Amino acid sequence: MNADALSPEFSQWLVIQAQAGARPEQLIAPLLQAGWDEDAASTAVDAVLRRFVAEQGQRQGLPPAVPVPTPFQLNGPSQIHIDGQAIHVLGSSLHPRVVLLGNVLSADECTQLIATARGRLQRSATFNAVTGANEAHQSRTSDGTYLPTACTPLVARIEQRIADLVGWPLEQAEPLQVLHYGPGAEYQPHYDYFDPDGPGAEAALRHGGQRVATLVTYLNTPLSGGATTFPDAGLEFAAVQGNAVFFSYDRAHPSSRTLHAGAPVIAGEKWVLTRWFRERRFG
Ligand SMILES: O=C(O)CCC(=O)C(=O)O
Numbered sequence: 236m237n238a239d240a241l242s243p244e245f246s247q248w249l250v251i252q253a254q255a256g257a258r259p260e261q262l263i264a265p266l267l268q269a270g271w272d273e274d275a276a277s278t279a280v281d282a283v284l285r286r287f288v289a290e291q292g293q294r295q296g297l298p299p300a301v302p303v304p305t306p307f308q309l310n311g312p313s314q315i316h317i318d319g320q321a322i323h324v325l326g327s328s329l330h331p332r333v334v335l336l337g338n339v340l341s342a343d344e345c346t347q348l349i350a351t352a353r354g355r356l357q358r359s360a361t362f363n364a365v366t367g368a369n370e371a372h373q374s375r376t377s378d379g380t381y382l383p384t385a386c387t388p389l390v391a392r393i394e395q396r397i398a399d400l401v402g403w404p405l406e407q408a409e410p411l412q413v414l415h416y417g418p419g420a421e422y423q424p425h426y427d428y429f430d431p432d433g434p435g436a437e438a439a440l441r442h443g444g445q446r447v448a449t450l451v452t453y454l455n456t457p458l459s460g461g462a463t464t465f466p467d468a469g470l471e472f473a474a475v476q477g478n479a480v481f482f483s484y485d486r487a488h489p490s491s492r493t494l495h496a497g498a499p500v501i502a503g504e505k506w507v508l509t510r511w512f513r514e515r516r517f518g
């Protein structure tokens with residue numbers, strides 16, 4: 236069913252009603268009265284509203300929306316069993332799309348990952364959208380390292396667990412990255428997608444296309460500070476060992492509201508494991 240199944244006048248009525256807050260059953264009621272069955276009516280209304288959203292986006296000069304992982308339904312199960320691990324769905328927000336998870340990794344797995352990463356740490360770099368280079372910058376004062384794909388049996392197992400959890404193919408992700416923040420270290424507000432207008436974007440996008448989602452898993456619990464914040468949404472998530480924050484962004488644009496930061500560590504240290512998901516196979 237495409238959006239042209241309904242007359243332009245009725246389509247316009249639908250958009251106005253939806254903007255005024257009408258409920259789905261109110262939108263399909265006229266079609267049911269005209270003899271449509273419920274599935275066909277819902278599909279037709281959905282197509283009209285989606286087309287409207289896409290056209291609005293184009294008018295505002297937004298980049299096109301792309302498919303993203305959509306792993307967790309609203310008011311769905313609060314526990315997901317994957318790889319022998321009972322993972323908790325603790326909370327979520329729709330816009331930005333953020334899901335807080337618990338028990339993604341066991342304490343023992345966190346400790347092992349820190350041990351694997353510890354000897355390989357280097358000062359973290361940020362992607363310079365002007366030059367396309369990866370450079371150290373005061374906005375990101377952590378140390379970090381990429382863990383090569385399947386470099387240990389535990390890394391391979393966690394890669395697969397994350398793919399199953401998020402419902403996104405294993406190959407459509409960058410290698411896992413471990414970050415270490417000492418006292419005072421932070422990652423100032425940024426987007427994880429590559430700025431499509433930056434001259435350096437082309438090189439970054441060549442390998443797997445745009446980033447579409449992120450999973451940040453906390454490998455320890457800092458004594459104080461080190462939360463992950465979403466300043467545009469006024470959200471803050473405490474860094475708690477084994478918990479993870481998932482967020483997705485279907486447009487490489489601030490309208491995703493996925494501006495986020497690793498707030499300064501106030502006391503102690505902070506370790507995280509980051510997985511960035513791509514549109515296509517990475518590499
Ligand atoms: O450390 C955090 O809380 C956030 C990390 C982050 O934003 C990233 O790795 O892209």
Ligand SMILES: [Fe+2]
Binds near residue numbers: 425427449
């Ligand atoms: Fe980030």
